[in-house]
């Protein structure tokens with residue numbers, strides 16, 4: 001490939017062996033998905049965003065989002081705009097076993113921006129810096145931050161904000177190469193992330209539109225980042241993060257067998273059922289079931305069309321498990 005192999009990176013005192021990270025995705029990176037990615041070699045996985053106020057109110061769904069059982073390195077991402085609440089939520093996560101805290105400064109959702117958290121913080125750098133300061137001071141574990149390039153094209157302030165966060169003790173910064181106003185439109189601008197590289201000495205993670213080893217290499221080359229973060233492309237393919245990490249680290253990658261993939265998908269599905277109960281779990285799992293089936297089809301296995309439709313509509317949790325297992329049958333089944 002010609003690219004230089006990336007060494008392990010550090011998140012404060014934690015060594016991350018493989019320079020590829022599963023992105024936090026609300027409603028997606030549940031504990032089962034994170035365990036699957038970690039099992040196939042992702043260097044790090046990050047929880048779904050946890051709203052500080054909900055977490056402090058002992059909201060059960062929020063507690064589940066922050067679950068980390070079975071993860072080698074457990075990072076809880078927290079969103080909020082009240083420094084005292086952020087600090088308290090970070091302390092709570094630390095007490096519950098988190099190894100690191102990530103502060104969300106990138107989520108464009110109105111629900112978050114409407115509460116003036118997430119990427120809205122990029123328009124209020126003083127507050128963003130105060131949040132980081134209080135959070136860092138509240139815990140012994142390292143604190144990272146995830147941001148966008150800026151609010152819009154006329155205000156690209158990620159380099160300056162990252163520099164200020166570093167001076168407050170933030171240990172690692174991730175930049176998604178889009179502005180808030182782009183939401184998910186257009187292409188992530190990996191080259192624009194390089195200005196952040198030049199502004200900070202702490203590890204930098206690049207993110208946005210990385211969907212395989214070649215794009216990860218290109219993202220790293222353009223941005224100068226130390227690691228790649230992968231989100232949407234890993235849905236239905238949690239092993240992709242490990243594969244990308246191996247490529248970036250210059251290590252050989254052994255593609256998991258169909259049996260390994262089926263086992264991982266079934267474990268993930270079982271974790272959703274045990275978290276939400278069978279009736280709710282089978283519904284909650286649908287986006288994952290669809291993604292697993294489609295990823296299997298893309299790799300030459302997969303279900304006939306009628307069974308794929310059944311997989312994502314059945315309310316019978318056991319039937320869904322049986323269909324999920326069939327996604328990686330040795331031969332692609334005849335398309336119906």
Ligand SMILES: Cc1cc2nc3c(=O)[nH]c(=O)nc-3n(C[C@H](O)[C@H](O)[C@H](O)COP(=O)(O)O)c2cc1C
Nearest residue numbers: 023024025026048049146176208209210230231232
């Ligand atoms: C469904 C969905 C949920 C997301 N939730 C979060 C979140 O909770 N916290 C966060 O920092 N980013 C969140 N993101 C943004 C991703 O972490 C990532 O920055 C973005 O998807 C770009 O990376 P990708 O092109 O590899 O998917 C979410 C993205 C998606 C698609």
